[in-house]
Amino acid sequence: MPRVLIVDDHAFVRRGVQNILSAFLDWELCGEAGNAADGIRMIHALKPDVVLMDVSMPGMDGIQATREVRNADPQTKIVLITLHESVEVLRSGFRAGANGYLLKADAEEELIKALRIVVGNGSYISPKFDPHIVEQVLRDIQAPR
Amino acid sequence: MAAGSRPSPGANHGALRILIVDDHDILRRGLREILCAKPGWEVCAEARTGKEAVTLAEQLQPQVVVMDVSMPDLNGLEAARRIHKALPKTGILILTMHFSDQLVREVIECGARGYILKSDADRDLVAAVDCIANRRTFFTSRASEMLLAGQAAPTCHVEPTVPLRSRLTSREREIVQLLAEGKSSKEVAAALGISVKTAETHRANIMRKLEIHSVSELVRYAIKNQIIEA
Numbered sequence: 001m002p003r004v005l006i007v008d009d010h011a012f013v014r015r016g017v018q019n020i021l022s023a024f025l026d027w028e029l030c031g032e033a034g035n036a037a038d039g040i041r042m043i044h045a046l047k048p049d050v051v052l053m054d055v056s057m058p059g060m061d062g063i064q065a066t067r068e069v070r071n072a073d074p075q076t077k078i079v080l081i082t083l084h085e086s087v088e089v090l091r092s093g094f095r096a097g098a099n100g101y102l103l104k105a106d107a108e109e110e111l112i113k114a115l116r117i118v119v120g121n122g123s124y125i126s127p128k129f130d131p132h133i134v135e136q137v138l139r140d141i142q143a144p145r
Numbered sequence: 146m147a148a149g150s151r152p153s154p155g156a157n158h159g160a161l162r163i164l165i166v167d168d169h170d171i172l173r174r175g176l177r178e179i180l181c182a183k184p185g186w187e188v189c190a191e192a193r194t195g196k197e198a199v200t201l202a203e204q205l206q207p208q209v210v211v212m213d214v215s216m217p218d219l220n221g222l223e224a225a226r227r228i229h230k231a232l233p234k235t236g237i238l239i240l241t242m243h244f245s246d247q248l249v250r251e252v253i254e255c256g257a258r259g260y261i262l263k264s265d266a267d268r269d270l271v272a273a274v275d276c277i278a279n280r281r282t283f284f285t286s287r288a289s290e291m292l293l294a295g296q297a298a299p300t301c302h303v304e305p306t307v308p309l310r311s312r313l314t315s316r317e318r319e320i321v322q323l324l325a326e327g328k329s330s331k332e333v334a335a336a337l338g339i340s341v342k343t344a345e346t347h348r349a350n351i352m353r354k355l356e357i358h359s360v361s362e363l364v365r366y367a368i369k370n371q372i373i374e375a
Contacts (some may be wrong), residue, residue: 016175
C-alpha cells in the first residue's frame with residue numbers, strides 16, 4: 001500500500017487531502033507537516049513512497065525542500081501542489097527533482113491520478129497546462145546539460 | 146457536497162448552519178471535514194464564487210459564512226459586504242493567506258466579524274466559528290491589539306486609503322476586480338450583462354474617483370486593497 005506524506009502550511013488543504021485519501025483503501029496518509037524543515041525530517045524518518053509538497057511556504061519553499069529530499073532520499077517521489085499556474089515554477093520544480101506538479105485549483109479531481117502516475121514512475125503535470133508546454137518542459141529536463 | 150448545492154431534506158434543523166465559500170474544491174473539502182466533525186454543526190451549502198455565495202446566503206440564511214477573501218469575479222470582501230447588507234445577523238468569517246493591518250480594517254468595514262489565516266490550525270477555525278456564531282468577533286492577537294488601540298474601530302478617523310475606496314459604488318468595486326483581472330470593457334460588459342458603453346462609463350468614473358490613469362495603477366490599487374491577490 002503506497003504511503004503518502006503531505007507538507008503544506010495550510011491546515012485546510014492537509015485536511016482536504018486526508019479526506020480524499022481516506023476514501024481510498026489503497027493509499028495511506030502516513031504523516032503531515034506544516035513547514036518544509038519539519039517535512040524533510042519527517043520524510044527521512046517515515047520514508048513515504050510519495051510526498052505532496054506545497055511550493056509556497058514560509059521559511060524554506062517547496063522547490064528547495066524537493067532538492068534536499070531528492071538528495072537525501074532519492075527513492076522518494078515528490079508531487080508539488082501549488083496555486084501557481086506558472087511555467088517557470090513548473091520548470092524549477094522539475095529541475096529540482098519533482099515528479100509531478102498538481103494545481104490546487106483541480107487538486108480534488110486530479111490528486112489520486114497524480115499519485116498513481118508518479119508511484120508508477122511516470123511524470124504528472126496538471127491538465128491546465130498547455131500540452132505543448134508540458135512536452136517542452138519534460139524534454140528540457142531530460143536533455144543532457 | 147458539490148459547490149452551489151442545496152441542503153438535503155431531513156437536515157438537522159437545530160444545527161448551526163454554515164455556508165463555506167472558496168474557489169478551491171480541495172480547500173472546501175478540508176473546511177467541511179473540520180466543521181462537520183463538530184457535533185451540532187452542519188455545512189448547509191458550498192459556493193465557489195463570491196456571487197454564488199451571495200445568492201446562496203440569501204436563499205438559505207446560514208448563521209455563519211466562512212469565506213475566502215480571494216476569488217475570481219467577486220472577491221470575498223465585496224461578497225461579505227453584500228451578504229451583511231442583506232442578512233445583518235449572519236456572522237461572516239474571512240479566510241486569507243496573508244495578514245495585514247489594511248485587511249483588518251477592510252474586514253471590519255465590510256461587516257465581517259473576524260478572519261483567520263489559511264495557515265492557522267484547524268482548532269483556530271473551530272474557535273473562530275464558535276465566537277462568530279455567538280455574535281462575538283475573532284481576530285488574531287496582533288489584530289486584536291490594533292482594535293484595542295482604536296486604530297481599526299469603525300467610528301475612528303479613517304485613513305487616506307479608505308475614503309478613496311468608499312467613494313466607489315458596489316458595482317464599481319466589482320468592475321475594479323474584473324478590470325484588474327485583465328478583462329476588457331467588452332468582457333466586463335458580457336460578465337455583468339450590461340452594455341459596453343455602460344461598462345466604459347463605469348471604468349471612466351472609477352479612474353476619476355480613484356485618481357488613477359492606467360490599468361497598471363488599477364492593478365496596484367486592487368492588490369493593495371485586497372481586491373485581487375498578487
